[in-house]
Amino acid sequence: MNFMASIDIKPLDIPVKYGDKLFLIGSCFTEHIGNALGGLKYDVLQNPNGILFDPASVVNSIMSYIENRQYQPEQLFLLNEVYNSWAHHSRFSHIDAATAIGIINDSQNQAHRFLQEADWVIITLGSSFSYRLQEAAPGHSAVTGLKNGVANCHRAPQQWFNKHMLEIEETISLLDNCYHRLKKFNPKVKIIFTVSPVRHLRDGVVANNRSKARLIEAVHHMVNKFTDLFYFPAYELVIDVLRDYRFYDIDLAHPNYQATEYVMQRFTESCIDKTSQALMQEVRQLIIARNHKAFQPETAAHRRFLQNHAAKAKALQEAHPFLNFTEEIKYFENQGSGLD
Template sequence: MEFRTIVDIEAPGFRLAPCEEMLFVGSCFADKMGARFTEERFRTIVNPFGVMYNPASVLHTIQRLAAQQRQELSIVKTAVLTLGTNHVYRLKETGEIVDNCQKRPQSLFDEEELSVDACADYLQQAVAILHAANPQMHIVFTVSPIRYRKYGYHGSQLSKATLLLAVDKVIEKFQVPSSKLNVTYFPAYEIINDELRDYRFYAEDMLHPSSQAVEYIWQRFSEVYLSDAAKAFLKEWQPLKAALSHKPFHPDSDDYRMFMDKTMLKIAELQKKYPNFALPIDK
């Protein structure tokens, strides 16, 4: 007997390679997922200009990346764009949508809700820039499962519905046979709301997914989006990751030095096998 519903995840037309170059832009859920991929030694760029919650701000990040670091953007193989809300804030003085109010008085801004068409337009512009940077780039949209109490729970659901409709509109545009882009949707929002469906999968604020929920979403993503080679790499990397995170009682002992020497030799072997693999440089 099955006591929960399992969300079906449509298989994309691509798979992630080991240590692939990835871009994560969007809400703080993008931060969490990006950090998880970084931990597994994917080469990641995660919200380089801070957390971005709405489609307009996601576009702004991609525009800035293209203008300032076009070469870096061109090597990205997969971009994950995570949307949190359709609410934006316009600076009254200029009418521009700001990405961060920078703790300035609320009276300086007008709050606005973007329509489905406006959200879709911003997202299509973002896709076009990414495609120009790398025509083979894969793009994955997600809608953050984080709830927005300040809108009211009904308002929060309406905001998510707007984003879901906008993403669906964008994906439909790129599913025509003539399209060279692979644009897909990963159902993180649905996994939290329809599959997990329990407050034990939320953090203490009852709004953000718990670390356990984020880990589960990572697992579901991995099942579908990772290539066999990437899954094989992760199996080899896991014991080395555990060894590197081990905190010894006697770090100056001969036994620990021998342990680390063996670990580094295995890492060197892994680097030969996977040329894109690299450890972070200590600052």
């Protein structure tokens, strides 16, 4: 008797591999994937504008990287003594406008360079809801180029915004235009779409399901239209395979550690090549060793442990030049020399 539905995930014809440059953008679930891959020494850049949820915000951000759009002080607005950008997460906000602009434009420049060389763009869409700033709202003049849409509300009063659920056709139009601009900018790039399994319960269960359904339909339209677009079913793995509240955090909205690890395992199996999967195990062992806290650090056994792992890190880095174990090698050698 089966107690879990299964999903047959077709492996990518040309899978992700070590040495590829991976650009990730979208909802908070993007960062689960990005942090996992980055922690295993993949070359990643994630969310240069911070977390983004709706297709309009994601597309506008990608367009800004392609154009290497530079932000100006007049595109910031002051709220609660902090300068913010409607196009960016609050981690780019600052009490000094010049500092905020510097942080934002440094991120823009880095994203422009990385995206131009990226092998993969992984886009995770979270919600079809787009927030539009009302013309009468303070800070309206700072939404230049966003068509009044905002990527982050920065806890501004709710009455400043109009909430709009994007139609399927609107999302398709946004994604289609973005695809053509991106391919012109970087012809080799391939795209993996996912839909975030995070449930936006503040919208209500019914509205959340409508929102997700529109994203899924729009993404599959794109995947069926172009040969270098792919869909990874992160949403379905959590909602339809795990489908139990024990796989959610206390808020009943965000998948917990076990759920995200399961999704990452399935992503690895279906989207990453076999050689890289084997190498990931070796990298993981070195990362675990780096984080190991010895109960008896002064012993000869621990010294040998450090020396052995320093040698392993050097050998892996020499065999695979795209891996960077500088930090780990330094740690193992410094810790070992301190015991002499």
